Amino acid sequence: METIIKVNNLHKSYNSNHIPTDVLKGIDLEIKAGEFVSIMGPSGSGKSTLLYLIGGLETPSEGNIYINDQHFNIMNDREQSKIRQHSIGFVFQFYNLVQHLTVEENILLPVLLNGGKKKQYITQLEMLLEKVGLTDKRNSYPRELSGGQQQRVSIARALINSPKIILADEPIGNLDSKSGTEIMELFRDINQTLNTIIIQVTHNEKSAEYGNRILHVQDGKIA
Ligand code: ADP
Ligand code: MG
Numbered sequence: 257m258e259t260i261i262k263v264n265n266l267h268k269s270y271n272s273n274h275i276p277t278d279v280l281k282g283i284d285l286e287i288k289a290g291e292f293v294s295i296m297g298p299s300g301s302g303k304s305t306l307l308y309l310i311g312g313l314e315t316p317s318e319g320n321i322y323i324n325d326q327h328f329n330i331m332n333d334r335e336q337s338k339i340r341q342h343s344i345g346f347v348f349q350f351y352n353l354v355q356h357l358t359v360e361e362n363i364l365l366p367v368l369l370n371g372g373k374k375k376q377y378i379t380q381l382e383m384l385l386e387k388v389g390l391t392d393k394r395n396s397y398p399r400e401l402s403g404g405q406q407q408r409v410s411i412a413r414a415l416i417n418s419p420k421i422i423l424a425d426e427p428i429g430n431l432d433s434k435s436g437t438e439i440m441e442l443f444r445d446i447n448q449t450l451n452t453i454i455i456q457v458t459h460n461e462k463s464a465e466y467g468n469r470i471l472h473v474q475d476g477k478i479a
Contacts, residue, residue, distance in 0.1 A: 257288035260420060260453060261310060266319035268305050279305050281476030283319070289420070292447045292454045294467030301473045303457040304425050310455070311344050311423050312336045323421075341370060345414025345452075347424035351406045353398040353413075360385070360394040363412045377416060384412040388442065404435030411442060415452070422446070424456040428463055440466045 263285040269278045279302040287293060295303050308314040310321060312328060321329040323339060331339070353362050361368075363384060367377050374381075385391040388408035398406050407427060414422055424443070428436035440463050447454050456467065464470050472479040 257290060259286050260289050260324060261285070261287040262320075262322040263310065264320045264322075266306070266309060266321065267317045268302065268309060268314065269317045278476055280309075283473075283476075283478055285471070285478065287453060287455065290447070290451050290453065291469065292443070292467045293456070294464035294470045295455065295457045295473060296459070296464055296470060297473035302476060303473050306473060307423050307425050307455065307457055311346060312340055313346075341366065342417055343419050343421055345417070345419040345422045347407070347410050347414050347422060347427045349426040349429040351398070351403075351410045353406055353409055355398050358395050358397060359390055359401070359409050362398070362409050363416055365413060366416050380416060380418070384415055387445070388412045402435065403431050404438055407431065407435075407439055408442065411439075411446070415446070415450070418450075419452065421453045421455070424454065426457050426459065428458070428460065436460070436463060 263283055266280055266283040267278065268280040269276050271277075283306060295306065297303050305314060309316055316329055320327065323343060326339065328336065328339060354365065357365065360381065363381060364374055364377060368374070385394055388411055390405060390408055390412070393401060393405065398409070401409070427443075428439050431439065443454050443456065444466055446452050456463070458464050
């Protein structure tokens with residue numbers, strides 16, 4: 257299988273109160289097309305940091321990240337956001353939906369913000385509404401939905417540009433176990449039918465096992 261993401265000797269340090277803290281201390285990682293990877297580790301071990309570095313939301317202190325053989329971390333903001341837009345979708349623990357927009361408008365937001373037209377994405381929108389089971393809620397607002405349904409909206413939004421990669425930071429961390437299982441089944445379906453790479457951070461053993469590989473972040477490295 258083709259390598260899509262390659263991470264070499266990745267380091268990240270933060271300065272808090274002028275004291276440097278080394279969060280990641282040399283991460284090496286390769287992720288191939290179609291993989292479903294779970295990242296586990298103690299709270300504060302740098303799981304979110306790793307995800308944000310891979311997605312270009314943070315900059316490494318040292319090391320390199322390649323996406324589709326392109327040297328991602330040395331690109332300028334404009335080049336990075338172009339890759340992000342076409343190749344990477346994000347899913348967060350608290351959904352990050354826009355409250356005054358409908359389900360449909362939230363899903364289309366990445367397209368509309370980029371000057372795209374709803375008309376060109378209507379087939380993709382219908383497909384995704386069907387896939388996440390929200391066709392009948394397309395005109396509802398986030399406050400009218402359960403947590404699980406809101407997370408489904410955010411997953412559809414992450415998929416609107418047909419990215420190869422989904423980065424999900426504790427996607428079921430705020431959900432009851434039944435909704436959590438439904439979300440994990442949805443990720444499995446997306447991984448298998450759309451062949452999207454899923455990289456999820458999770459605290460939950462059961463949800464980690466949806467991955468074909470489990471990585472443990474410990475003391476700044478992959479154990
Ligand atoms: P995890 O997701 O595994 O719980 P994080 O990646 O969120 O851990 O954070 C790892 C460590 O880095 C923590 O000690 C956290 O306080 C620190 N950290 C994360 N982001 C920042 C930041 N923007 N500035 C300073 N410290 C940060
Ligand atoms: Mg985190």
